[in-house]
Amino acid sequence: MSDERTLQIQQISAHPGPIPGRGTQRAVEVCKYIDVTTCIGCKACEVACVEWNDHPFRETTFDNTYQTMPTTEWNYYNLIKFAEHERDGNFMWLMRKDQCMHCADPGCLRACPADGAIVQYENGIVDFQQENCIGCGYCISGCPFDIPKFNPATKKVFKCTLCSDRVGEGLEPACIKACPTGCLHFGTKDDMLALANTRAQQLVQISGFKNAGVYDPQSIGGTHVIYVLHDATQPETYGGLPSNPQIPPSYTVWKWLAKPAGLAMAFLGIFAVIFHRITAGPKWPQPEPEPVVTERPDEADAKRKEKP
Amino acid sequence: MSTSVERFDEDARREASRHGRTVVHRGELLRHPVYTRVLHWSVAILFVLSLLSGFGIYSAWLFRWLTPLFGGGPVTRFLHPWFGLAFDILFFFQFLNWFVPMTWTKADSRWTRRVKEYASNKEKLEPEDVGFFNGGQKLYFWAIVISGLLFLVTGLLMWFDDAVPRWLVAVSYVVHDIAALVMLAGFIIHVYEGTAAQPGTFQSMTDGTVSEEWAWTHHPAWYRDVTGRDPREDFEHARRRQGARARALESWELEQDARERAGEIGPAEPPER
Numbered sequence: 001m002s003d004e005r006t007l008q009i010q011q012i013s014a015h016p017g018p019i020p021g022r023g024t025q026r027a028v029e030v031c032k033y034i035d036v037t038t039c040i041g042c043k044a045c046e047v048a049c050v051e052w053n054d055h056p057f058r059e060t061t062f063d064n065t066y067q068t069m070p071t072t073e074w075n076y077y078n079l080i081k082f083a084e085h086e087r088d089g090n091f092m093w094l095m096r097k098d099q100c101m102h103c104a105d106p107g108c109l110r111a112c113p114a115d116g117a118i119v120q121y122e123n124g125i126v127d128f129q130q131e132n133c134i135g136c137g138y139c140i141s142g143c144p145f146d147i148p149k150f151n152p153a154t155k156k157v158f159k160c161t162l163c164s165d166r167v168g169e170g171l172e173p174a175c176i177k178a179c180p181t182g183c184l185h186f187g188t189k190d191d192m193l194a195l196a197n198t199r200a201q202q203l204v205q206i207s208g209f210k211n212a213g214v215y216d217p218q219s220i221g222g223t224h225v226i227y228v229l230h231d232a233t234q235p236e237t238y239g240g241l242p243s244n245p246q247i248p249p250s251y252t253v254w255k256w257l258a259k260p261a262g263l264a265m266a267f268l269g270i271f272a273v274i275f276h277r278i279t280a281g282p283k284w285p286q287p288e289p290e291p292v293v294t295e296r297p298d299e300a301d302a303k304r305k306e307k308p
Numbered sequence: 309m310s311t312s313v314e315r316f317d318e319d320a321r322r323e324a325s326r327h328g329r330t331v332v333h334r335g336e337l338l339r340h341p342v343y344t345r346v347l348h349w350s351v352a353i354l355f356v357l358s359l360l361s362g363f364g365i366y367s368a369w370l371f372r373w374l375t376p377l378f379g380g381g382p383v384t385r386f387l388h389p390w391f392g393l394a395f396d397i398l399f400f401f402q403f404l405n406w407f408v409p410m411t412w413t414k415a416d417s418r419w420t421r422r423v424k425e426y427a428s429n430k431e432k433l434e435p436e437d438v439g440f441f442n443g444g445q446k447l448y449f450w451a452i453v454i455s456g457l458l459f460l461v462t463g464l465l466m467w468f469d470d471a472v473p474r475w476l477v478a479v480s481y482v483v484h485d486i487a488a489l490v491m492l493a494g495f496i497i498h499v500y501e502g503t504a505a506q507p508g509t510f511q512s513m514t515d516g517t518v519s520e521e522w523a524w525t526h527h528p529a530w531y532r533d534v535t536g537r538d539p540r541e542d543f544e545h546a547r548r549r550q551g552a553r554a555r556a557l558e559s560w561e562l563e564q565d566a567r568e569r570a571g572e573i574g575p576a577e578p579p580e581r
Binding site: 113114115117132133134135136137138140141142143146150155248249250251254258259260262263265266269270273276277280281282283284285286287288289290 | 365366367368369370371372375381382384385386427428429432433466469470474475477478479481482485489492493496497500504505506507508519521522524525526543546547550554
């Protein structure tokens with residue numbers, strides 16, 4: 001009859017006692033929390049992602065690392081980036097699950113010129129609507145994380161959906177479901193931030209990672225995918241995670257200020273020439289005949305009235 | 309290089325006028341031959357197509373208005389680079405055809421200094437040193453040359469965005485827009501000047517001819533070049549002729565009035581020009 005996951009009950013007929021769930025505040029913002037310190041690089045999330053999204057298994061690239069391919073692809077949303085790192089003279093393997101970060105202020109959405117091709121849900125998920133995508137690729141240059149990928153066959157752009165089709169049904173994303181070590185978590189943004197901060201504290205105090213911290217970049221208003229890093233001061237070492245991700249000003253200042261201004265100028269220009277024509281008048285080839293009626297209409301009227 | 313370009317243009321003009329023709333009536337001058345007109349309108353059509361398809365993508369407010377003209381957003385996005393490329397190629401030939409008469413001279417610098425008088429229509433006749441093209445036309449031409457180059461470079465960067473860095477695409481996006489806005493401003497003025505602002509000008513791009521009066525009014529130095537006569541003298545002559553005709557008409561009208569009052573039936577023909 002009703003879906004109690006989305007519909008909250010206000011009143012119940014002939015029900016004694018309090019209404020179940022009444023007054024609870026739903027925290028709508030969801031978040032994926034990735035603890036890179038417990039990732040073992042098994043790639044179960046990669047496989048689960050490909051399976052859930054019904055993509056064919058594509059060719060991989062071997063470049064002397066354990067990484068499946070250099071970057072995410074249009075039909076491969078989820079990729080663990082492997083980086084060899086030296087810390088205090090010791091070798092360290094940094095494995096970071098790379099996918100769409102679902103920014104609070106999404107650069108892809110700012111850049112997109114097509115009505116309805118990119119939406120951001122209330123819960124923070126940024127989703128591409130391929131039926132409205134015109135394939136211009138502006139989102140690719142608008143993204144600070146290099147995530148959206150172009151499919152040359154369909155001329156549409158694809159990326160991780162944070163399994164919006166699963167989350168909408170109350171399920172966790174496929175990658176979370178598949179993770180065997182529990183390094184992936186899914187919940188509300190508040191809960192995940194609390195969990196991540198606890199873990200970061202643990203790393204600082206117990207495990208000796210003095211710079212451990214949470215990656216939730218505020219330069220783009222925070223993200224709906226957050227990391228706990230061994231060294232939060234150097235996110236770049238984790239396969240190029242930007243420490244200060246930015247949306248190019250051409251998609252913010254230019255698009256929301258200068259573009260409408262330019263458009264307004266164009267319309268003013270059209271008005272200007274029309275009003276120039278009806279005030280300054282046309283420029284006839286000379287000599288043009290002497291005007292019959294004087295310039296001022298009232299004078300002409302007065303003269304007409306003088307005549308009997 | 310310039311000689312081979314000239315030879316190419318000569319051949320093209322000759323070939324074009326074999327297929328099309330320009331009829332010059334009495335009192336008219338040939339302004340634009342067939343080849344020039346064909347080039348101009350090809351460039352114009354491709355410009356309008358590029359403009360409309362580009363503006364659909366340029367602004368969210370125009371997206372739903374303009375993209376249906378081309379069959380929807382994806383088709384608009386697919387066609388726009390090809391429209392632009394065709395525009396650039398055709399404009400290249402127009403550049404070859406026109407870069408000699410479009411060369412900037414001292415007369416054009418003088419023209420730009422008195423653009424206020426020109427725009428306010430204070431001066432009925434153009435200064436005697438204004439040749440085949442005036443300073444404004446040349447400015448528009450060179451603005452298109454620069455914009456066309458910018459369109460090509462930035463357009464290719466955005467077209468093949470997977471081969472270039474992200475920031476370069478973001479910069480191209482702005483430069484492409486600025487070039488388009490500059491061209492649009494020039495285009496609005498160009499269309500206005502060519503139609504409503506100066507009667508007799510549009511004919512130069514359709515029939516290829518202009519009246520002699522038009523020529524000595526707007527391009528006196530060119531008039532001197534093609535007719536070998538003095539534009540000011542011819543203007544004065546025309547003015548005197550017109551004055552004489554106006555006086556003749558006036559006296560004829562008075563006579564006619566007098567005859568009507570007397571009940572006579574006289575010659576009804578007005579005096580000839």
